[in-house]
Amino acid sequence: MRQRINQIKKELHAQGYKLTPQREATLTVLLEREEDHLSAEEVFLLVKEKAPEIGLATVYRTLDLLTELGIVDKINFGDGVARYDLRKEGIDHFHHHLVCMECGSVEEIIEDLLVDVEKIVEEKWQFRVKDHRLTFHGVCKNCQEAALKSRKKVKID
Amino acid sequence: MRQRINQIKKELHAQGYKLTPQREATLTVLLEREEDHLSAEEVFLLVKEKAPEIGLATVYRTLDLLTELGIVDKINFGDGVARYDLRKEGIDHFHHHLVCMECGSVEEIIEDLLVDVEKIVEEKWQFRVKDHRLTFHGVCKNCQEAALKSRKKVKID
DNA sequence: TTTTAATTTGATAAAAATTCGCAAAAAAAT
DNA sequence: ATTTTTTTGCGAATTTTTATCAAATTAAAA
Known part of the structure; x- marks a missing residue:
């Protein structure tokens, strides 16, 4: 983790920004x-648990900055709320989400499923793809099982 | 268009809602x-141009309602703003967007590119997919050409 | 057709999320 | 040590969306 923060510190410096204690605390939370x-x-x-004196605006500013540098994704x-997601090391942009419509859980998929699709988009629409957002909405494994169980229960009753 | 509105009117009635003048005006705008x-x-x-007496809250309510009935997609x-997108007739959920990072334009793709990907998700993660959101961020054709031209210009200068 | 009940609406207030303004603090440059 | 630049914290201001509630509209019942 230290190493990861150091890496980001370098990226910040490269763009003329400093790794202030507030920014470091924010990064630590994101990493944890x-x-x-x-x-x-x-x-x-x-x-705030780590650094009680920090202000909300600073957190917003830090998250904005990290988003601009491509260190986090704003999703x-x-x-109605923006969420922030640390990018995996070395991975450009490929990471998708499974949002459960029943329980609201969000699972992450770190596999690139879109190589072929991107190729089609680039060719057919002449659109240079830099990044993408892919989210599936549906029912997660847990909720499927829960639904099954409760249906069984109803039958018994 | 009349026909399309009538179809939606039926869907509303089927769920116990009415097609009020305000709702119709909203739908007309979405269709246009x-x-x-x-x-x-x-x-x-x-x-407001069609029906100046309408209130903002009513528009929000109507859009919410239409979203719930699956007539529009909230994207x-x-x-920082929610956008509303009329679903194409007969098409379940497959429609994606190309968002240009330069000019902000949004192009629509009405092709299903994700059949295979969905199959993988269903199998590998045991996630029952009901819908998805896929957005590509990149540079649209226009902006690519513009960039090319301006680069040429710089060279000449 | 009048009466009654249920829905829907408009206006405004309230809430929630985010940004802004600015003086003070911290860090870097001179 | 001073000056300049960056960053911060705070509260106010903005923006987007939701809630409240009486009045208006519509549908249903009598």
């Missing part, structure tokens, strides 16, 4: 909760 | 600007 998809507010609350699942 | 991706505010202004390109 890499699996999650935190909103700015959520990041703020978590950072939106349609619930 | 099918190519665009209007925000609630934009829809509101356009509807979010990350610019």
Whole structure:
């Protein structure tokens, strides 16, 4: 993790920005909760535990900055809040989400499923693809099983 | 267009809702600007031209209702506003977007590019896919050409 | 056709998320 | 040590969306 932060520190410096304590605290939170998809507010609350003096605006500014540098992805699942997602090391842009319509859970897929599709888009629409967002909405494994169980229960009753 | 509205009227009635003049005006706007991706505010202004007495809240309510019934898709390109997009007739969910990072234009693709990908997701992650959102970010044809031209110009200067 | 009940609406207030303005603090450059 | 630049924290302001509620509209019942 230290190493990862150092890497990002370099990227910041390369663009003329500094790794301030506030920015480091924010990054630490993002790293610690890499699996999650935190909103700015959520990041703020978590950072506050480490550095109580930090302001919400600073968190927003930091997240903006990291987004601009391509260190995090700003995503939106349609619930009215922006969420921030640390990019995996070495991976350009390929990472997708499975959003469960029942329980709201968000699972991540780190596999590139779109190589062929991108090729089609580039050729057929003459569109130079730089990045993409792919989200599937549906029912996760858990909820499928839960639904099955509760249906069985109803039958018994 | 009349026909399309009538079809939707039936869908509304089937769910116990009425096609009020306000709702019809909203639908008309959505139909007239099918190519665009209007925000609630934009829809509101356009509807106001036809029916000046309409309130913003009603437009929001109507768009919500239409979203719930699956007549429109609520999408979010990350610019902080929800946009609403009439679904094509007969087409379930397959429609994607090309968002240009230079000029902000949004092009629509009405082709299903994800049949294979969905199959993989269903199998590998045991996730029952109901819908998806796929957006490509990149540079549109126009901007590519413009960039080419301006580069040539610089060379001449 | 009048009465009654249920839906829908418009206006405005309220809420939620994000950005702005600006003086103070911190860091870097001179 | 001073000056300049960046960054921060705070609160106010903005923006987008939702909630409230009485009035208007529509459908149903009598």
